[in-house]
Amino acid sequence: DAKTTQPNSMESNEEEPVHLPCNHSTISGTDYIHWYRQLPSQGPEYVIHGLTSNVNNRMASLAIAEDRKSSTLILHRATLRDAAVYYCILSKSFGNEKLTFGTGTRLTIIP
Amino acid sequence: DVKVTQSSRYLVKRTGEKVFLECVQDMDHENMFWYRQDPGLGLRLIYFSYDVKMKEKGDIPEGYSVSREKKERFSLILESASTNQTSMYLCASSLAGLAAPSYEQYFGPGTRLTVT
Numbered sequence: 001d002a003k004t005t006q007p008n009s010m011e012s013n014e015e016e017p018v019h020l021p022c023n024h025s026t027i028s029g030t031d032y033i034h035w036y037r038q039l040p041s042q043g044p045e046y047v048i049h050g051l052t053s054n055v056n057n058r059m060a061s062l063a064i065a066e067d068r069k070s071s072t073l074i075l076h077r078a079t080l081r082d083a084a085v086y087y088c089i090l091s092k093s094f095g096n097e098k099l100t101f102g103t104g105t106r107l108t109i110i111p
Numbered sequence: 112d113v114k115v116t117q118s119s120r121y122l123v124k125r126t127g128e129k130v131f132l133e134c135v136q137d138m139d140h141e142n143m144f145w146y147r148q149d150p151g152l153g154l155r156l157i158y159f160s161y162d163v164k165m166k167e168k169g170d171i172p173e174g175y176s177v178s179r180e181k182k183e184r185f186s187l188i189l190e191s192a193s194t195n196q197t198s199m200y201l202c203a204s205s206l207a208g209l210a211a212p213s214y215e216q217y218f219g220p221g222t223r224l225t226v227t
Contacts, residue, residue: 034215041174043201044154045220087153098169099216101146101154 004088009106013101014057020073020105022088032091034099035062035073037084044087044101092099093098113218117202121227130189132222134202141186141207144216145169145177148199155181160185161207192226199223 005023012018022034035047048055048062050071061074075077075082081096119132144159156169158177160173166177174196180184185204189196195225200223203216 012195036216041220043203043221044216045218046215049215098144098156098159100156103151103153 002027004090004102006086006088006102006105008103009108010109011110013110014080015077018078018082018107019106020075020088021070021072021084022072024090025069027090028092029068030092033062033064033071034061034066034089034091036089036099036101036102037082038087038089039051039081039084054094078107078109080109080111083107115202115204115217117200117219119222120220121223121225122190124192125227126193128189128192130224130226130227132135132187132189132200132202132224133207134185134187134204134219135183136204136217137162137183138204139182139219140204140217141182142201142205142216143179144205145175145187146201146203148170148201148221154201156187172195192224194226197224197226198203 021051032051034049036044037047038044048057048060049065050062063072085104087101089099116137125131141185144160145157146154148154155171157175160166160179163182169213176188199221201221204217206214
């Protein structure tokens with residue numbers, strides 16, 4: 001199974017954009033890229049997912065490299081509430097609903 | 112809103128006890144999952160189920176079993192609890208179907224189990 005690599009931790013100032021990187025150099029052509037986040041003392045929650053094209057939703061944007069070997073989750077204006085562990089996950093396109101979570105990136109927001 | 116509930120937030124059990132962790136979802140999801148989360152190891156999949164009475168082993172099934180008698184309920188069973196099963200246990204659910212890999216998983220709040 002293809003794996004992802006993320007920095008262990010990142011810091012960002014409040015009200016500034018945050019770019020969270022993820023490397024997935026062994027991604028296959030049909031793997032989806034998912035992002036989840038886990039706020040303190042809560043279960044993970046879905047943020048966004050994509051396949052090939054960049055994606056936007058109300059929470060974030062997902063920028064996928066042209067060769068799909070890396071992606072970046074973009075929080076456009078970080079708030080203190082965005083402090084969480086962010087997980088970048090790959091899933092197979094067909095017949096496999098499993099998600100394999102790594103250890104993620106712990107994002108700290110500085111007021 | 113999808114709701115995934117777990118029977119307890121905190122649980123303390125003794126070594127050798129049989130432990131039941133219950134999970135219920137209210138969105139008619141076909142898939143349900145049990146994970147455990149430990150510091151430095153992230154979330155690891157224990158078992159999942161894609162239909163009533165169906166189950167599949169995840170990455171770390173040893174020492175656990177599961178039961179899914181109704182669509183909305185998925186139980187994790189520790190037949191004989193051991194101290195190395197002290198962990199945070201998270202339940203999740205999702206839709207199934209041809210587009211299943213793109214469906215999001217909805218998580219419960221977790222059960223922190225301590226085995227002494």
